[in-house]
Amino acid sequence: MGNIESKKQHSKQASEMDKMMKDASHITGGGVLAFITELIKIVLIALAIIIPVRYFLIKPFYVNGASMEPTYQNREYLIIDEISYRFSEPIRGEVVVFKYPEDPSQFFIKRIIGLPNERLVVQDGSVVLYNSQNPNGLTLNEPYLSDNIITVGFSDVKLGKGEYFVLGDNRTASLDSRRFGPLMKDELIGKVWLRGWPLNRIGVLQHYSFGF
Template identity: 55%
Template sequence: MPFIQKSLPKKPSFKPVAGGDQIKGQIKDFIWETLKVIVISLAIIIPVRYFLIQPFYVKGASMEPNFYDHEYLIIDEISYRLGEPERGDIIVFRYPNDPSQFFIKRIIALPFETIALNNGQIKISNKKTPDGFILDENNYLPNTHTQGNTSITLEADQYFIMGDNRSSSLDSRMFGPIERTDIIGRVWVRGWPFNRITVFN
């Protein structure tokens, strides 16, 4: 009987699934694009956060009725690098007696001005009006009586600040004027609560 040699079955061959390398490439591209977005976002957010704006929470009642406890504010830090603080600006600054604390108050008098508090009125004298004028605050503090009797002439880069709640505010009437270097920035936006969101000029 003739011997018949049977051929062994061939081993199955495996070919890489078409598109496998393409999928890996897409994953790498996705990771790379995500990293680029993160890096670019940080490059924008970090300078904005540390050099342009800063968040701030109101603490206490010294700025009522215009600002209340726990309101969330955004502070503009760039404006005073380009220009000068103005009367009426609402600012955040370092408390001179404890620079670790930050206060919010309103600028009342500017460098080289003389401010006098008497009988509930605020009188300001400067080079333009040497005889002085009575500060009108009715647009933001109607029917407000300012306690205190004092008179002071400010030096260069000094500002006299007060809280809007004049009967419950630790301000320049107690600790004197603040220096320009103490000022962090001006209040730009009230972001919380939602029903009081405001952009300040």
């Protein structure tokens, strides 16, 4: 009898063990499925956030050329803020990206120098602004330019409502408003916000402020 009871006890324990293994297997399977489901949810939520941000709020650009040296170098990777100008006006000194008026397939990067309703004169290597604050003209001090850079050429432009005059920081190697004229606000894609490459120059960018 003792032997039979032992066999019965062993059989009962084996049955309970089988049931536990099945339950454990079920739990494990459910855990993997739940993990995959949650992972899919996270990916979908991330895409729902990233896609609008990528196409409507910020956009990446590579600098192509030397027209903004020394501030921005060739092949630097920049992130552009596309939303700010929907709620505020561009400010003198901000660096902006826009489509080249003579070939919209090309994107240009330049600095805003002249604002709406101002007169701007490029002459004798300098930029002179005429506005309500400076009716007699003010020669612009531009500390972001290299010491050996002068603003070549001649321009005398009266900017209208919503018009902006842009120049590259490398004035001797820049195709800008001296050639193609002023830009309208709605032609500005956005302003430079962050430098993502190279690694030693990564960071949020501060635009030079003239204070007027």
